[in-house]
Amino acid sequence: MCAETVPGEVGGGGMNGDRTNGVDLEHLRAGRLARLQGAMHRHGVEACLLFNEPNIRYATGASAMPVWSTTTFVRCALVPAEGMPILFEHPNSMHLFGELEAHVRPMHAWEFTDGVASHAAIFARETAAAMRELGVTDDRLAIDRLGTPGFLALQAAGISIVDSAPMTMEARGVKTPEEIEVLAMGGQVVMEMLRDVESAIRPGVTERELLAVLAATLLAGGGEHLATNTVCSGPNTNPWRAEATARALERGDLVYVDTDSVCLEGYFFCVSRTFLCGDASPTREQREAYRASHDWLEAMKDLVRPGVTCRELAERAPRLPDRYLPQRYECMIHGIGLEEENPSVAYPGDPQPNPDTALEDGMALVIEVYAGEVGARHGVKLGDEIVLTADGPRNLVPYPYCAALLR
Structure with missing residues (x-):
């Protein structure tokens, strides 16, 4: 289990009232409209x-x-x-x-x-x-x-x-100060979602029951709905892209969760964590997959800076161990906002969808990785959602890693 990695208090367990109180929503809307209309002018539409x-x-x-x-x-x-x-x-x-x-x-x-x-x-x-x-x-x-x-x-x-995509994607690529404020508030809700679902992980509970915990905390915190049902355990963690089933968790299972949630004011959170079920000791293969994912994610975050292009990020990206590459995730980085957005960075050797796009201060990005060998019983998914600043990435959901899998 990973409980020792959870901070003493991740969040308040749900706040009464509107969590966006204090955000100037009128200014939020006006700023977004101005960005869209500016992009329309630039495209002559x-x-x-x-x-x-x-x-x-x-x-x-x-x-x-x-x-x-x-x-x-x-x-x-x-x-x-x-x-x-x-x-x-x-x-x-x-x-x-x-x-x-x-x-x-x-x-x-x-x-x-x-x-x-x-x-x-x-x-x-x-x-x-x-x-x-x-x-x-x-x-x-x-x-x-x-x-x-x-x-x-x-x-x-x-x-x-x-x-309209050239205009809407251009406008939505860089977030306004009010958007970043709402994203930060939504990040607290997602912290609570991960805390509650980790606390509910135990042998015998089903994937769908864990999904219900995830959804309940999202809704109680002011969020809107889940976009996917990604709570997977044991053999359902490999290959990636399964969704929650009636499978009951077993002691020693890996359990991965992708929040994939539409949160406050419609902003999307795509944050992934993998947990260990019960008081079992992880296997060597589980630890290796987790360590590879953890080290890749931390190294990739260090490379993300304003001004670097998507092509440069692909060229400089840390390399996953070869045994995990056949089932690599479809991208290393993608934009995020009210939905999945531009730009996207593919793995080296894969076609780059936005090679010449340079990252900018104020972009919101998801950096994520999957490590699972073909035919293995388990896989590990980790991912963080960040806002890019002049000083580097600001993690919107700094939920801790699983210490038991990093030993």
Whole structure:
């Protein structure tokens, strides 16, 4: 077990009230909108139509039914390069956003109707009218995702569709001071999540029961939902990318947890820790995999500085022992914010998605590693979420490592 590594008090066990009290949420929203509109100006785009939940939230501060909204087209935001956005909201959710500095009006959805094309045409006409209302003179509209009926209807209305990702990813890459403040508060919730799930690890408990602990602490702390169900034990830890099952933990199992949680104000936390179940002594193979992961993660964090490019990070990265490379994690570093973001750093020898992107002060990043031999009964996953500063990385969730696995 790893209990000796847990600080005397990781957190308060849940705080009453809103944990974002003290954060100027109006300034948070205004700062994000300014960054997005600045990126739109740089790309020569007059308007974006955003259906992706994190993009809507980034531009307007509005979130409603976020999990369901990711699979439907029932709400969107029309964002001009200058001025306030128009939020097309689900009619039954409009009352939630009376205080937002955005124009809120009902969304005319085409889904779940018999006359999909005709309803999509109404949506397209309303979108075109709103563009004119906002002073948009270009017929180009940058969009993040859109179902086929909406796409065809906008085309029929004379609107030319381009990709909004170059603008949204550019804007979201560097966090505002208020975003960093909210991330720091969310990090405390995630500390409590890891503390509570580690305290619940014992022989006989199931992976799903541990997942329930993780979710309960997230929700009690003001977070929103889990994005994955990554609590795995014993043979389910190898290969990586399993999710929680009804398997009961056994003494001596490794148990890894990836928080993958949407926390305060929608900010995402992707932090990984691996624990030892019960009072067993770890095997040599378990200790070696844990040590390799630990040493790699600490060495990689030392390399992360403003100004270094993703290509340079890949070239300078510490090397995992060869026996773990066939099942290496898909990347070494990725951006984080309201969802997984740019940039990303792949392993040396793998294609680099953002080779020339230089890290900047204010970026939020996840650095993570998986060590598991092909065919082994166990694997180790470790990962930290950091904010980059001029002095190097600031760990948002400095949860301790497992001392028993480092001996």
